[in-house]
Amino acid sequence: xxxxxxDRDLDVVLLGATGFTGGLCADYLARHxxxxxxxxxxxxxxxxxxxxxxxxxxxxxxxSALTLLRADLTDVASLAAVARRARxxxxxxxxxxxxxxxxxxxxxxxxxxxVDLTGEPEFVDRMxxxxxxxxxxxxxxxxxxxxxxxxxxxxxxxxxxxxxxxxVPLRVRGMVRADAALSGGTxxxxxxxxxxxxxxxxxxxxxxxxxxxxxGRRVRSVERPPxxxxxxxxxxxxxxxxDPLVVRRSAAALDRYGPDFGYAHYAxxxxxxxxxxxxxxxxxxxxxxxxxxxxxxxQARLPQGRGPSEERRARSSFSVRFVGDGGGRRVVTExxxxxxxxxxxxxxxxxxxxxxxxxxxxxxxxxxxxxxAMGPRLRERLERAGLRFVxxxxxxx
Numbered sequence: 036x037x038x039x040x041x042d043r044d045l046d047v048v049l050l051g052a053t054g055f056t057g058g059l060c061a062d063y064l065a066r067h068x069x070x071x072x073x074x075x076x077x078x079x080x081x082x083x084x085x086x087x088x089x090x091x092x093x094x095x096x097x098x099s100a101l102t103l104l105r106a107d108l109t110d111v112a113s114l115a116a117v118a119r120r121a122r123x124x125x126x127x128x129x130x131x132x133x134x135x136x137x138x139x140x141x142x143x144x145x146x147x148x149x150v151d152l153t154g155e156p157e158f159v160d161r162m163x164x165x166x167x168x169x170x171x172x173x174x175x176x177x178x179x180x181x182x183x184x185x186x187x188x189x190x191x192x193x194x195x196x197x198x199x200x201x202x203v204p205l206r207v208r209g210m211v212r213a214d215a216a217l218s219g220g221t222x223x224x225x226x227x228x229x230x231x232x233x234x235x236x237x238x239x240x241x242x243x244x245x246x247x248x249x250x251g252r253r254v255r256s257v258e259r260p261p262x263x264x265x266x267x268x269x270x271x272x273x274x275x276x277x278d279p280l281v282v283r284r285s286a287a288a289l290d291r292y293g294p295d296f297g298y299a300h301y302a303x304x305x306x307x308x309x310x311x312x313x314x315x316x317x318x319x320x321x322x323x324x325x326x327x328x329x330x331x332x333x334q335a336r337l338p339q340g341r342g343p344s345e346e347r348r349a350r351s352s353f354s355v356r357f358v359g360d361g362g363g364r365r366v367v368t369e370x371x372x373x374x375x376x377x378x379x380x381x382x383x384x385x386x387x388x389x390x391x392x393x394x395x396x397x398x399x400x401x402x403x404x405x406x407x408a409m410g411p412r413l414r415e416r417l418e419r420a421g422l423r424f425v426x427x428x429x430x431x432x
Contacts, residue, residue: 043122043147046392047074050106050117050138051127053083055342056152056182059381060127065091065098067420069389075102077117077124079110108134111141118145125150125181125388130227131158139166139177146173148391152384154184154277155228157235160242163402171401178408181387182380185281186405187355187422188300190414191370192282193406194424196292200362204295206257207359209282210267210303211274215351215375216343230325254286257297261310264303266358270310271301285406293361303356348374356427365430372422379422386416 049064051057064074078084084103092099106117108128118124118141128134131153142149143166153159159179170177180186188209195207228235256279261272279300286292304310343351351374359366372379387405390396394412405413414424 043120045073045075045102045121046123047072047388048077048104048106048117048121048124049074049127049388050077050124052076052087053078053080054127056377056381057127058087059377060125060385061087061091062094063381063385065094067385069393072389075104075121077104077106079105079107079113081105106138108137111137114138114141115145118142118147121147123148123150123388123392125384127152127384129153129155131155132161132227132231136162136165143170143173143175143177146175148176148178148388150178150181150384150387150391152182152184152380153179154182156277156280157228157231157238159277159280159402160235160238163242163246164238167402174400176391176399176408177402178387178391178405179402180277180281181384181405183353183375183383184276185278186383186387186413186417187353187370187372187375188278189281189285189404189406190410190417191355191357191368191424192298193285193289193410194370194414194426195357195359195366195368196286196296198366198368198426198429199293199359199364201291201293203293203362204297205293205359205361206297206299207282207357208257208299208301209278210264210269210271210301210356210358211278211353212303212355213351213353213375215353216347249287249290251294252287252290252292253295254283254292255297256283256299258299258301261314263307267303267356269303269305270307271303272310272314274300274302276300281404282406285404288404288407342377343374348378351375351378353379367427367430369425369427370422371425382420382422383417386420387413390416 049061052061076084076087081103088101104117105113107113114137124142124147126138132155135158139149139162192207192209196205199205258273264271279298282298286296353375354369354371357368390409390413396409396412399408418424
């Protein structure tokens with residue numbers, strides 16, 4: 036267990052355990068934490084934190100002594116105190132554009148590794164502009180999007196690249212299918228993101244102006260408009276989430292992706308009417324999010340802190356199939372698991388925090404992706420935890 040912060044008395048601190056997804060993450064750590072893990076719950080309401088601890092202690096009586104820390108996102112001193120004690124801080128408190136920046140700042144300043152669940156591109160770009168260089172200086176690893184956004188896509192694309200030849204142009208397309216319900220926190224983040232299109236574009240352009248680009252290599256998007264994929268028989272539509280941005284940033288950071296890497300990211304459907312309905316629904320959500328009263332009405336219908344029942348989550352699943360081409364070869368891989376937004380997301384966040392705390396990862400710092408910061412080590416952890424990363428075939432043979 037390499038110790039990148041020998042003076043810290045806590046390995047992992049979880050912020051947000053009183054919420055829906057944070058509670059699932061706390062449950063996962065209670066059941067699967069390695070022996071001797073020094074971890075704590077943090078938040079601003081000690082009574083609610085104590086209630087979470089009592090619930091965890093019913094699973095494992097030793098957790099009755101679990102450390103509780105005060106961490107108020109409006110009190111930078113409390114966040115700095117938490118960051119100075121922890122090797123890794125994990126947070127589920129969103130929307131991150133509203134609540135996330137003070138904790139990122141505290142971790143970057145303290146040299147503390149940080150993981151979150153954000154799917155908000157504007158937030159990630161802002162954190163790069165504000166805190167990447169400080170994190171490089173202190174050695175902190177700021178790893179955003181450590182849930183369904185964007186671990187399966189980032190690590191799945193990396194697995195696909197590993198099956199292809201080195202030093203040649205590569206093309207990978209990811210096709211996402213999911214059967215799952217929505218929570219209030221995810222809805223709030225989505226509404227916040229799509230209501231800020233102009234701001235998001237400005238921040239992305241500013242990041243592009245200052246972020247170094249890979250020397251002698253090219254990384255780009257190669258998505259097509261909605262179409263029928265003859266090879267798979269699936270109808271595909273570009274999926275404008277944070278996931279393709281994360282994959283391309285991993286490709287820019289890692290030479291293994293070759294001299295010319297192209298990535299396409301799609302939602303996949305069996306039937307054309309379902310695709311048309313999904314596109315229409317997404318368009319309606321974007322339009323609704325532009326009006327403040329309508330946005331607040333939608334959020335009131337599904338408040339933050341609520342999510343699907345355990346029975347609904349047990350019926351949920353996802354799969355992401357990748358097709359990779361390069362050097363005259365074609366490979367097909369797949370990542371699949373259970374409920375993507377909550378059960379598996381909580382697992383991914385917890386394992387990401389544990390991976391940063393304990394595993395022999397590549398030497399990185401600053402704002403980095405899961406593939407660049409952890410890559411195969413995190414993939415191994417998630418496979419042991421029940422996710423499937425499968426090479427389905429080499430079609431070039």
